Amino acid sequence: MSGLEKLLAGLAVLPFGLGFALTADQSDADDGTVVFSFSDPAIIESSGLVVEQGLFATVNDSGDSGRVFTVDPADGSTVAVTEWDGEPEDVEAMAPMPDGDVLVGDIGDNNAVRDSIELLRVPFGEDGPVDPITYDLVYPDGAHDAEALLVHPDTGQVMVVAKEFIGRLYAAPEKLDKDDPNRLEMLGEVMPIATDGAFFPDGEHFVLRGYGSATFYRWPSLDEVGEIDLPSQPQGEGIAVGADGAVYVSSEGADSEVLRIGLPKALRAELDGTTAAPDRDVETTEDPAADDETDATRPFWSWALGGAAGVVILLVLLRSLRPR
Known part of the structure; x- marks a missing residue:
């Protein structure tokens, strides 16, 4: 995989990871x-x-x-x-x-x-x-x-x-x-x-x-x-x-x-x-309420936000790479 391909792949998944981090902050750590x-x-x-x-x-x-x-x-x-x-x-x-x-x-x-x-x-x-x-x-x-x-x-x-x-x-x-x-x-x-x-x-x-x-x-x-x-x-x-x-x-x-x-x-x-x-x-936590939140049930808005940001980043990057 070329350096450019690695960069594109990383940018594609980074916003989804950020979406996960946003929801992780909502839990009772x-x-x-x-x-x-x-x-x-x-x-x-x-x-x-x-x-x-x-x-x-x-x-x-x-x-x-x-x-x-x-x-x-x-x-x-x-x-x-x-x-x-x-x-x-x-x-x-x-x-x-x-x-x-x-x-x-x-x-x-x-x-x-x-x-x-x-x-x-x-x-x-x-x-x-x-x-x-x-x-x-x-x-x-x-x-x-x-x-x-x-x-x-x-x-x-x-x-x-x-x-x-x-x-x-x-x-x-x-x-x-x-x-x-x-x-x-x-x-x-x-x-x-x-x-x-x-x-x-x-x-x-x-x-x-x-x-x-x-x-x-x-x-x-x-x-x-x-x-x-x-x-x-x-x-x-x-x-x-x-x-x-x-x-x-x-x-x-x-x-x-x-x-x-x-x-x-x-x-x-x-x-x-x-x-x-x-x-x-x-689930190994003491709080039964914690069973209600897993990766699959984290608020949809955070995943959507991360995904949308990923699309925007990719479009901007691809546009910048077009021959001029």
Whole structure:
């Protein structure tokens, strides 16, 4: 598919996605509990979140140097900046490793032109310069943009989620090779436009987030076990799961907040392993009224509005491409 064809395809579906986002805002999402706000003026595009040892870590989005900020939630202050030489291309994510290190994902590729993506392994919470171990990853089916990076808490296997309208989960070999490219394997389809993800401590569940919602999965079956609307955020691009299973979300923006979000009882029970797996066709939320709103029953006006906008955009673009 040519670059122009990709652009046209993206524009055709983007307004429908916007229509979905408009209706998602109408639901009764949990507002979350503010844990802290980033107070470091250098943290302006938090993209990716890790919680370890009572501290939080984040990285800035593309355009920053190679560094990780470790933050004390007591006051939001930065207590360590882990730095390394080199010019990252597009850092978008982080994930904790089983041994306590952190994996930084230089995995962004908005134009889908990179031959490979890069992971950097650095010690958690170390202040000052470090010499990271780097790994190159190669997709089996061409370049993809990605913002979600996951690491299995037991095996250490690395996974990357393509940020596309058909989300796909890719897995690296369980043992990464630091000398040669590591070929990814596509495991299955997951939520579209994922901006981050994290495993739960049990290694049997993981969560992916988008800008307005989060979807929970079983591992390794990739069965969905629940979906929730997330609190409104300027540009939500971070999610982390604590050792106790608590779920935290973060957003880009200066002085942005990190929130702890509540989960419906049935979903929490599934994640804690205290109940039988819920039927895939049964809503997992506590509020019976929430059963009334599914993707199929979202207000028609939003889909119509998105569709109409898509037609207008395509007509304008096609007109501009006519020979003059």
